[in-house]
Amino acid sequence: MIEGAGFHGAVFDVDGVLVDSPHEHAWRVALDQLFETSWTSIRDATQYTSERFTPEVYRAHISGKPTISGARAALSYFGVPATDARTEEYARRKQWVMDELLRAGELTGYPDALRFVLAVRGAETPIAAASSSKNAARLLGQIRLDAFADREGLRYDFVRPGITLLDIFDADVSGRDFAHGGKPHPEIFLTAARELGVPAERCFAVEDAVSGVQAAKAADIAVIGLARAGEADALAAADADIIVSTLDEVDLPALSEGCVARKKEPPDSFS
Numbered sequence: 036m037i038e039g040a041g042f043h044g045a046v047f048d049v050d051g052v053l054v055d056s057p058h059e060h061a062w063r064v065a066l067d068q069l070f071e072t073s074w075t076s077i078r079d080a081t082q083y084t085s086e087r088f089t090p091e092v093y094r095a096h097i098s099g100k101p102t103i104s105g106a107r108a109a110l111s112y113f114g115v116p117a118t119d120a121r122t123e124e125y126a127r128r129k130q131w132v133m134d135e136l137l138r139a140g141e142l143t144g145y146p147d148a149l150r151f152v153l154a155v156r157g158a159e160t161p162i163a164a165a166s167s168s169k170n171a172a173r174l175l176g177q178i179r180l181d182a183f184a185d186r187e188g189l190r191y192d193f194v195r196p197g198i199t200l201l202d203i204f205d206a207d208v209s210g211r212d213f214a215h216g217g218k219p220h221p222e223i224f225l226t227a228a229r230e231l232g233v234p235a236e237r238c239f240a241v242e243d244a245v246s247g248v249q250a251a252k253a254a255d256i257a258v259i260g261l262a263r264a265g266e267a268d269a270l271a272a273a274d275a276d277i278i279v280s281t282l283d284e285v286d287l288p289a290l291s292e293g294c295v296a297r298k299k300e301p302p303d304s305f306s
Contacts, residue, residue: 042257045241046227046240048166060132062088063093065128088113094266099242099244100218148282150187153194155290161206162206165223167210171209180198180200205230208226219253224254242275259276263281277296
């Protein structure tokens with residue numbers, strides 16, 4: 036039985052929320068490579084250019100989707116004839132590029148997100164990762180929290196030497212093959228809440244993609260919409276409960292009361 040006011044679980048997307056990941060770059064590079072090699076004959080029949088593959092396009096059409104769905108959405112957006120074989124080839128090439136980037140080991144976590152997730156975990160709120168990406172655990176495992184906490188002067192008992200962002204999660208449902216195909220269906224969030232042992236309505240989520248916000252809301256989970264790249268209107272239209280451009284703007288004490296809210300602006304001061 037869950038007792039006490041406030042949220043008793045938190046569910047985080049990974050790509051674009053916690054980790055400045057290479058997914059967007061990998062999707063774009065993979066498409067560039069294909070058009071420079073096996074797809075040269077069809078390039079002029081499409082609307083694709085590397086410059087048109089913007090962060091806005093990625094977040095609106097690809098982010099939050101499983102790999103095959105993301106590949107299909109990207110090809111559709113750029114008017115590329117999306118046969119099953121071509122969609123699968125694009126998905127394979129994107130994963131190859133991702134593997135190369137992950138081997139390079141140059142990923143970084145967003146400082147505001149690391150501060151936020153440490154504070155939530157420090158308040159003894161169970162946390163889950165819920166990304167559509169099968170690479171999520173590898174991304175999280177490359178972010179060292181001990182080094183970050185030392186730089187920031189943060190002290191938490193659970194931050195031990197060598198600990199990574201992956202280590203502090205109580206559950207990780209990322210990259211699973213869900214029956215309904217992932218976000219925007221709520222199954223991934225309902226599964227995360229169940230594995231945390233918390234009713235979905237007693238959780239909050241952090242999402243930066245429209246499909247993620249839609250999935251969380253369909254699971255009856257309060258949503259913090261994170262608009263790092265100017266997608267506030269789209270997240271608001273998807274019914275995110277609050278919109279922030281950085282997680283430093285979230286009112287942490289309000290979470291203990293079961294409310295997602297922005298920090299209050301300080302009153303104007305006059306000299």
